[in-house]
Amino acid sequence: MLLIPCVGRCLLSRWVRVSRRRRLSTCTDSSAPHVCIVGSGPAGFYTAQQLLKGHPSLRVDIFERLPVPFGLVRYGVAPDHPEVKNVINTFTQTSKNERCSFFGNVTVGRDISVQELKRHYTAVVLSYGADDDRKLRIPGEDHPHVLSARNFVGWYNGLPEDAYLNVHLDTDTAVVLGHGNVALDVARILLTPVDLLAKTDITQHSLEVLRGSRVRRVVLVGRRGPLQVAFTIKELREMTKLPGTRPLLHHADYDGLQKVLDDIPRPRKRLTELLYKAALSPSEDDTKLWKTADREWELRFRLSPIEVLTRAHKITGVKFAVNNLEGDDIFNQRAVMTSETETIECGLVLRSIGYKGRPIDPAVPFDTRAGIIPNREGRVTGETCLYCSGWVGRGPVGVINNTMADGFEVGKTMLKDIQSGLLTIKSQRQAIMDLLKQRGIQVVKFKDWETIDKYETQLGEKLGKPREKETSVENMLRIAAQ
Ligand SMILES: Cc1cc2nc3c(=O)[nH]c(=O)nc-3n(C[C@H](O)[C@H](O)[C@H](O)COP(=O)(O)OP(=O)(O)OC[C@H]3O[C@@H](n4cnc5c(N)ncnc54)[C@H](O)[C@@H]3O)c2cc1C
Ligand SMILES: NC(=O)c1ccc[n+]([C@@H]2O[C@H](COP(=O)([O-])OP(=O)(O)OC[C@H]3O[C@@H](n4cnc5c(N)ncnc54)[C@H](OP(=O)(O)O)[C@@H]3O)[C@@H](O)[C@H]2O)c1
Incomplete structure (x- = not known):
């Protein structure tokens, strides 16, 4: 039996009935919800995981500012704590889901606006972390x-x-x-x-x-x-x-x-x-x-x-x-x-007195004093089809497990909103890809990241370490394009 633990069983059976009737359960289903997630750290990946698990035909696109995924798991967790980075295996599994796509090297708020994303997706989740400091x-x-x-x-x-x-x-x-x-x-x-x-x-x-x-x-x-x-x-x-x-x-x-x-x-x-x-x-x-x-x-x-x-x-x-x-x-x-x-x-x-979130797009409400996007249960205050999860919504405290719980909760909230008809189903990724192309952005897909990953681990092997990270975005893009 297909297990969808986070929404009720009747909700599941309704989806299954509808999708059978319309034969719409494939990943090309344009009347299925299509969610855009901003940021590929733990919050982004765990929200994606929950959404994909809880809905049989929903699709997720993850946009990330850097050409490489995983946020603070790659760039925050200390190098001498390799066991913590094992969560990357779960995130990779999520990325391999045929209903999930990763688009790296896209800075939301600069290369594409939140309004543009909202126009073309069913919903947008902001999970871009907290990359300023107190x-x-x-x-x-x-x-x-x-x-x-x-x-x-x-x-x-x-x-x-x-x-x-x-x-x-x-x-x-x-x-x-x-x-x-x-x-x-x-x-x-x-x-x-x-x-x-x-x-x-x-x-x-x-x-x-x-x-x-x-x-x-x-x-x-x-x-x-x-x-x-x-x-x-x-x-x-x-x-x-x-x-x-x-x-x-x-x-x-x-x-x-x-x-x-x-x-x-x-x-x-x-x-x-x-x-x-x-x-x-x-x-x-x-x-x-x-x-x-x-x-x-x-x-x-x-x-x-x-x-x-x-x-x-x-x-x-x-x-x-x-x-x-x-x-x-x-x-x-x-x-x-x-x-x-x-x-x-x-x-x-x-100075180690805490990280701080910052706004990335003037169209999104932001509490500058607290450094967070104001929200209730992940729904951005005063907005429709806009959500937030992880540090940008809760503040820069909590280990990966706390961020996971938050990502799961926000995913559940969104599934409820989809079920109750609160969100208009839209799935126009191509329009976003066209805009990015017009703006000269080289989008890095997950398979391109895997090329970078291989390059780094091979370099690391020569140096007797698990990987040697590429630190230049320009070089990452060159390797990704190979
Ligand atoms: C130094 C440090 C060490 C830590 N060590 C541990 C540990 O050992 N164990 C543990 O359990 N927890 C640890 N944590 C906590 C853990 O890292 C956080 O709970 C978690 O990373 C928060 O997830 P997030 O997705 O909200 O943010 P992030 O991990 O910061 O992810 C946000 C992502 O959004 C991207 N982004 C930012 N702006 C944009 C934009 N405009 N457009 C598109 N993408 C954007 C970023 O590049 C990033 O990839 C540590 C935290 C820090 C700061
Ligand atoms: N190994 C791990 O699991 C790991 C590793 C790194 C980070 N993390 C997690 O990531 C999160 C962020 O960690 P963090 O260390 O940046 O933040 P934090 O846990 O919030 O600690 C911030 C520290 O700065 C102090 N501080 C804040 N403002 C100050 C001021 N104006 N003057 C003097 N001191 C001030 C705080 O003191 P007060 O208490 O007095 O405010 C506190 O001691 C935490 O949840 C942490 O557990 C986990």
């Missing part, structure tokens, strides 16, 4: 030795626009601002022995820069306390086991935690226990490992950056305001700055 707006923030963690991540992952970022590692101390998982990712990449990174898909260019790095100490600074950190247990444990590296955790920060441990709900409890144990009673194995370490990472709390201090062309440190934590709910306490200050000396600053 700023601190403090003096010195624009100094070239202050990097956004987003750009640094793009640099080591080979994102074309960041691949040749100026990364200055001629300092012994880097300060990372923020206590999220991205902060731990960038700290780990700065401290991991280069020979271990060399076996990953990190780009050769960044590997060479990291090989010459003088950084021996990374200080991760958060504005709140150990009970409010945003990173998670697996990532913290990995830091405590990093070869040749020891944590520097100040006892005073953890002393009081014992009292509240029993009342903390999971998984925060396990995370706090790990922090507490690493600071106050590390295992013998860990102590042994840390004794011989020549690099170190340090966690600092209750400090808000107020100025990046510079001299000539260099950074000399970051000045912080010391914070009090206020509020009765200990997990949601606010950081309130006092007049007391502290300076941490360093030569490099990585």
Whole structure:
């Protein structure tokens, strides 16, 4: 039996009856819904998966700004976490569905407008992620030795626009601002022995820069306390086991935690226990490992950056305001700055205080303060046949599993709207392809991406790594056209 779990069984049987009667269940069915998805990250692919699974003849076209698919799975997930990238197999399976097509190298909002897409498709889903970052707006923030963690991540992952970022590692101390998982990712990449990174898909260019790095100490600074950190247990444990590296955790920060441990709900409890144990009673194995370490990472709390201090062309440190934590709910306490200050000396600053969404088309409503497209259950506020999923709709938080759940939910909402006749069935892909052709856009299909993929893995093989990413869009397009 054909299984369509997300819409009711009666809905399924109606579709099957209709499609049998009209003999319309093939992928050339022009009276079947045809959905356009903008962005090929997890949100785009999981929304597509749900739509294809939930409707027997619906078609999906995925438009992606880059010639290559997979969004942050390719350009965000750390190179030393290859297992996370296995989701690419599921996305590839979705792309191989005969009712799904991928069109890379198409920037929506520039090469084609959202209005044009709406005119020719039954519905448009915006799942283009959040590719800007939050700023601190403090003096010195624009100094070239202050990097956004987003750009640094793009640099080591080979994102074309960041691949040749100026990364200055001629300092012994880097300060990372923020206590999220991205902060731990960038700290780990700065401290991991280069020979271990060399076996990953990190780009050769960044590997060479990291090989010459003088950084021996990374200080991760958060504005709140150990009970409010945003990173998670697996990532913290990995830091405590990093070869040749020891944590520097100040006892005073953890002393009081014992009292509240029993009342903390999971998984925060396990995370706090790990922090507490690493600071106050590390295992013998860990102590042994840390004794011989020549690099170190340090966690600092209750400090808000107020100025990046510079001299000539260099950074000399970051000045912080010391914070009090206020509020009765200990997990949601606010950081309130006092007049007391502290300076941490360093030569490099990585700002890791979160990503931010941005508008891509003036015709689409956008909440610039929150950095999201306003929506209810994925339906864009005040619009018909326009939806959003993933980080652009929910904000830049959540791991791939959260984004998957969101993509599935939005897919279900859309299936309901199709079923209830809310959407006008339109399927005019050719009109969009004609426009793109007129505008001189070289569209990259999924099979062309597979040519790029093969090229990268073959190059990687020669270097003893899973792949060496092509970082030039021009070269990607040349390889795709072969
Ligand atoms: C540094 C980092 C590391 C992470 N590591 C992990 C991890 O280890 N494990 C985990 O579970 N989660 C991880 N996450 C979270 C995970 O990456 C996100 O949950 C997920 O990628 C969000 O999916 P998305 O599709 O909304 O956005 P994205 O993945 O950003 O996808 C958006 C896509 O839209 C495309 N796009 C943008 N603008 C346009 C346009 N105008 N036209 C067409 N296409 C466009 C982009 O190129 C991109 O391909 C990490 C996040 C970051 C930032
Ligand atoms: N391995 C993984 O699974 C992995 C890896 C990377 C990313 N991710 C996920 O991707 C998402 C994004 O991660 P992220 O680290 O970018 O964001 P995040 O989890 O939201 O963390 C942002 C950090 O920046 C701090 N911050 C925000 N504004 C600040 C300000 N003005 N001044 C000082 N500090 C400020 C936050 O502190 P406050 O709490 O005080 O606001 C928080 O510590 C998260 O869901 C994360 O779990 C997962």
